[in-house]
Amino acid sequence: MNATVDPARSLADLVIERESRGDILEKFGLDFCCGGRKSLRDACRDSKTSLPDVVRALERNDATPPPAAAVVDWRKAPLRDLMDHIVGTHHVYLRHALPALQMKVDKVAQVHGERHSEIWEVREIFSKLKMELETHLAKEEDIVFPAIRRMEAGVPLPESAMCELEDEHKKVGDSLHAIRRITNSYRAPADACPTYRAMLSGLAALEADTHHHVHKENNVLLPRARGAARKSAGR
Ligand SMILES: [Fe+2]
Numbered sequence: 149m150n151a152t153v154d155p156a157r158s159l160a161d162l163v164i165e166r167e168s169r170g171d172i173l174e175k176f177g178l179d180f181c182c183g184g185r186k187s188l189r190d191a192c193r194d195s196k197t198s199l200p201d202v203v204r205a206l207e208r209n210d211a212t213p214p215p216a217a218a219v220v221d222w223r224k225a226p227l228r229d230l231m232d233h234i235v236g237t238h239h240v241y242l243r244h245a246l247p248a249l250q251m252k253v254d255k256v257a258q259v260h261g262e263r264h265s266e267i268w269e270v271r272e273i274f275s276k277l278k279m280e281l282e283t284h285l286a287k288e289e290d291i292v293f294p295a296i297r298r299m300e301a302g303v304p305l306p307e308s309a310m311c312e313l314e315d316e317h318k319k320v321g322d323s324l325h326a327i328r329r330i331t332n333s334y335r336a337p338a339d340a341c342p343t344y345r346a347m348l349s350g351l352a353a354l355e356a357d358t359h360h361h362v363h364k365e366n367n368v369l370l371p372r373a374r375g376a377a378r379k380s381a382g383r
């Protein structure tokens with residue numbers, strides 16, 4: 149028996165409880181990572197999306213049992229497991245997808261840039277985003293995640309580094325949003341070749357995976373790390 153989806157709950161909470169709901173919110177263009185604190189009701193109102201349609205789609209999704217790998221409750225699992233999961237899943241994905249996508253974006257700009265000048269803008273935003281994401285992943289793996297592990301041994305957390313990550317997440321979200329807008333939500337023009345179409349589906353997949361990735365960091369990992377730090381400092 150499914151629980152009904154409560155529109156008063158935040159988008160982040162709904163996805164924390166069941167990861168696959170993120171894909172449904174994604175389809176409706178609702179931002180559950182950087183904008184995850186909004187309630188479902190407010191998010192639908194602000195984006196002029198039909199709340200009953202979203203609730204129905206979420207409840208349909210909930211009726212399907214999730215795959216075993218997706219049932220880890222990241223609100224309770226050890227933080228080190230969550231960080232290992234983020235690195236092993238989302239960082240590995242980015243390290244594979246970003247160079248492959250860069251090649252496609254470059255090729256499409258060269259071949260179709262004359263007829264579709266917007267591709268040059270996509271290329272500029274994507275190339276910058278790729279560099280920023282690569283630096284960001286290194287910062288997480290080399291500085292912030294090890295600091296969260298050390299915090300469990302009593303070493304204080306560098307709050308400024310965590311705030312920097314949140315700012316960078318916002319910038320990444322804005323760049324992805326810009327690419328979505330320029331590509332008309334990744335819709336291929338009639339004359340698009342297979343590489344053009346592969347580039348668009350790759351960019352759509354990048355956006356979807358990044359939303360799950362940033363959601364786990366912004367809405368689960370960082371708040372939990374801050375809470376654990378406060379507790380270990382006796383505040
Ligand atoms: Fe990350």
Ligand SMILES: [Fe+2]
Nearest residue numbers: 288313317365
């Ligand atoms: Fe991140």
